[in-house]
Amino acid sequence: MKEFVSKYDKSIALIFGLLTIAFIVTAMTSETFLSWVFERHQNQMSWFIRPVFLIPFCFFAYKRSWTGISITIFCLFTSMFWFSRPETISEQVKMFLQFEQDWLNAKWDYKKWLLVLTVPVSFIALGLAFWKRSLLMGLGVVVLMATGKIVWSIYNAGEAGKSILIPAIIGLVLCIILIYYGFRRLEKNKKL
Helix, strand or coil: CHHHHHHCHHHHHHHHHHHHHHHHHHHHHCHHHHHHHHHHHCCCHHHHHHHHCHHHHHHHHHCCCHHHHHHHHHHHHHHHHCCCCCCCCCHHHHHHHHHHHHHHHCCCCHHHHHHHHHHHHHHHHHHHHHHCCCHHHHHHHHHHHHHHHHHHHHHHHHHHHHHHHHHHHHHHHHHHHHHHHHHHHHHHHHHC
16 A cells, blocks of 8 residues: 555555645635534634644655645645534534635625635645654744634634634644644654
C-alpha cells in the first residue's frame, strides 16, 4: 500500500484536492446544502475535531506526502457535517453559525476575498514550515491561525463569536503539545 501511495502520490492528492474544491463550490452555490452543513455543524464535536486535523497535516507535510496533506484538508472541511444535528443548541452557537452563514452568503468584495485567502496562505505556510522541518515556524503558524480565527470571530460576531473560545483554545493547546511531541519523536527516529 505504501508503495502504491508513493507511486501515485500526486495523482491521489489531485483527486482529493478536486473533491475539496467540489465540496466548497457546492456549499457556496447551494443554499440547501450549505444550510444542511451548518445545521450539522451546530454539533460542537465538529468544532473540537477540526483543529485536531492540523496534527496529521503537519505530520504529512513533514513526511512530504501530498496524498496525506490533501486527504487531511478534505477531512478538515467535510468534518463540519460528520456529526448529527444536536438536540439542544446554545443560543450563542446558533447566533455565531448564523453569522458565519450570512457572512458567506453576503456580497463578496475584495476585502472578503483577501480575508478568505488567508486560509490557504496559512495552510501553505504551515505545510512549508514542516516540509522544511521548522518546528518553531510551524508552531508560530498554528498559533497565528487559531488567534486569527478567535479575533475575527469575536470582532465580527461579538458575543456570539465567543462561543468558539473553548474549542479553539483546547484545540490550540492540544495541537501545540502533540505537534511538538510528534516532531521531536520524528527527529529522534531520523537520527537512529
